[in-house]
Amino acid sequence: MTKKQAPEASRTRLDTDTVVRAALDLLDDKGAGAVSVRGVAERLGVRMNTVLWHAKTKARLLELMADAIVAGVRLDGLPEPWQERVRELSRRYRRVLLAHRDGALIVTGTYAAEPATLRYSDAVLQALLDGGLDERRAAWTLWNLQYLALGLTQEEQALAAQGGEHSLAGALGEGRYPAVERVAAALEDGDFDERFEFGVARILALP
Structure with a gap:
């Protein structure tokens, strides 16, 4: 041979x-x-x-990995009201990212127009369209929800890899960044789930 x-x-x-x-x-x-x-x-x-x-290629391998991660999002048993449906889909999306080490980093670094990713996007978009959003606003709202989930989860996973501690203390205290100093405690709040829910709620508080 x-x-x-x-x-x-x-x-x-x-x-x-x-x-x-x-x-x-x-x-x-x-x-x-x-x-x-x-x-x-x-x-x-x-x-x-x-x-x-x-x-x-490695790039293609990463695309397939990203789609396999998103394939973990269950699309059954969703609430009927469109906003609750979007919230639940977004939570499930974040959970599958957290289920894999560096899961958010893999998905963020790819553009996977693959079956599982498209099925998830389709489910979110349908909920947004059911809520009366036009095509452009539905698409851009989907982007915002995904960016929130990916960015926040990537930060959470990176922090965990570093030992779970971060602090602004070494950079503050001399009055150079008064607004940052004023809200420093909130900026260092490590409750990623609460931050995520806050972000989703703000995105869905549509004018």
């Missing part, structure tokens, strides 16, 4: 879902910085070309 034939023989033992699951396992074990085509190949015990058969 030639080297050119080896990947073809190997890929009969794998499928794309298996490759993506291995990549997610690697992510959970070692974090986003460790995710690579080589790392996934080593985890599966195959050649890099075998992984590349299923995910042509």
Whole structure:
């Protein structure tokens, strides 16, 4: 068997879902910085070309991982009122990001126009359209909800990776940033769930 034939023989033992699951396992074990085509190949015990058969590039692998993360969002059992439906979908989206180490970082760094991501977006958009928003406002509200979830969750996961502590104390105290000093306690509030609920409520408080 030639080297050119080896990947073809190997890929009969794998499928794309298996490759993506291995990549997610690697992510959970070692974090986003460790995710690579080589790392996934080593985890599966195959050649890099075998992984590349299923995910042509690292960028494509990350897109598939992002979509697999979002696939964890359940779309059943949702409230009927449109605002509550959007809130619940947003909470479920945030939970699946938190379910994977660096999950928000992986999703933020990709543009995955893939089935699970599109299904989730479709469910949120339908709720917003049911609430009477026009197409442009529905689309932009979806963006704002996703940016809130991704940004806040990425901050939360990064903080956890650093040991769970951060402080403004070393940068304040000399009167150079009076407004920041005035609200410093609130800025350092570590209740990410409460901050998320506040943000969603403000976004959905539509004029």
